[in-house]
Amino acid sequence: MNKSPFTLVNGVPADTVAVTDRGLAYGDGLFETVQLRAGRPLLLDLHLERLRHGCERLSIDTRSLFSELQNDLERITSLCELQDFGVLKIVITRGAGGRGYLPQAGVSATRILLLSAMPEYPDQPAQAGVTVRWCDMTLALNPRLAGIKHLNRLEQVLARSEWNDPAIREGILCDAEGFVVEGTMSNLLWVRGGILYAPLLDRCGVAGVLRTQLLLLAARAGIEVVEGRFHKTELEQADEVMLCNSLIDIWPVVALGAQHWSVGPVTRQLQSLLAKDYLAC
The missing domain is CATH 3.30.470.10 (Aminotransferase class 4, branched-chain amino acid transferase, N-terminal domain)
Known part of the structure; x- marks a missing residue:
């Protein structure tokens, strides 16, 4: 390449x-x-x-x-x-x-x-999953800028500067009120009881293109989708957790602090649906 x-x-x-x-x-x-x-x-x-x-x-x-x-x-x-x-x-x-x-x-x-060039991921995180951490940095509430991908990414720069451990692939950000929002470079989704949960992005965060497509594919496949405001404990109680963006597609999360997960069936289903969707484009 x-x-x-x-x-x-x-x-x-x-x-x-x-x-x-x-x-x-x-x-x-x-x-x-x-x-x-x-x-x-x-x-x-x-x-x-x-x-x-x-x-x-x-x-x-x-x-x-x-x-x-x-x-x-x-x-x-x-x-x-x-x-x-x-x-x-x-x-x-x-x-x-x-x-x-x-x-x-x-x-x-x-x-x-x-x-x-496309980033290379020799450890195959889409299959093996990744370890993530909570960030100390919080996102300011600003509905006027929420959802769009504007050029001022200083919040993400500061959040990503919090760790240098290559074993930790992403940091999870909350807003100023303590609600879970997204990763520093990715959107966040999780599954509990067969329901796919996604943080609302109407006050801060980026409404990722892949997030939008995955929620659409999930709904078409009969997976119930719930968007809302969620605290850390609700994410930590999930059955499956995943990250997504337009370059990484879907990375399963296998560890967050003391929490550990296996790569679950809904995550694999969404990966399969996305691969088929790409072929159909």
């Missing part, structure tokens, strides 16, 4: 942006991370839908943005063999312009497309 990243900035091969770009200055923008398989972007429509929703939430001008982004996707396909890469990252910032927080009128959004 090609290990050298390839980047387009506003449709042109480049690897720099203006120092006045508001994404750099303020985290004023959004991003999507898309898995590529055999050169095919998985769940791209869902990624673009979330990106559009995020632009609307941040009031980023989209009048020509998505047609330009489509041109960028076609151009990057013509310039590269996409099967040589495993990850497509799409970054949209409000653009470059001026000092101060007030966005200037007439500023054009910056579009960045980055192709890179």
Whole structure:
């Protein structure tokens, strides 16, 4: 696999942006991370839908943005063999312009497309499962930013800085009121009594594209899905626990502190349903 990243900035091969770009200055923008398989972007429509929703939430001008982004996707396909890469990252910032927080009128959004290699997981966490920990860091409540994948990820950076043990693959975050939300880089799901539970993401957290797809696949398969606010004890009493995002797909959780789990049947069922869904795309 090609290990050298390839980047387009506003449709042109480049690897720099203006120092006045508001994404750099303020985290004023959004991003999507898309898995590529055999050169095919998985769940791209869902990624673009979330990106559009995020632009609307941040009031980023989209009048020509998505047609330009489509041109960028076609151009990057013509310039590269996409099967040589495993990850497509799409970054949209409000653009470059001026000092101060007030966005200037007439500023054009910056579009960045980055192709890179797929992360390698030689220990096969999707099969063997992973160990996770609770984070001390808590997520602030901010419904205006909840769900979208904005560029300011300092909460996640600080949370991920809490440990260096490579045996611990992820940290679980709660919000400021003590409700379980997500992992530092993943969404969190668990099963108890055959019911699939998912934390609500209406006050903080990222509404992951894969989380959205898994909840849909579960419902179609007749698995009851419950979204709500849950405390740590409710997660610790689960029968099965799993992490998901667009690159790792589904990782079963086998240990969290003193809690230990086996990889359960619902987790394996969802992995199978997802694999079939990818083949059908």
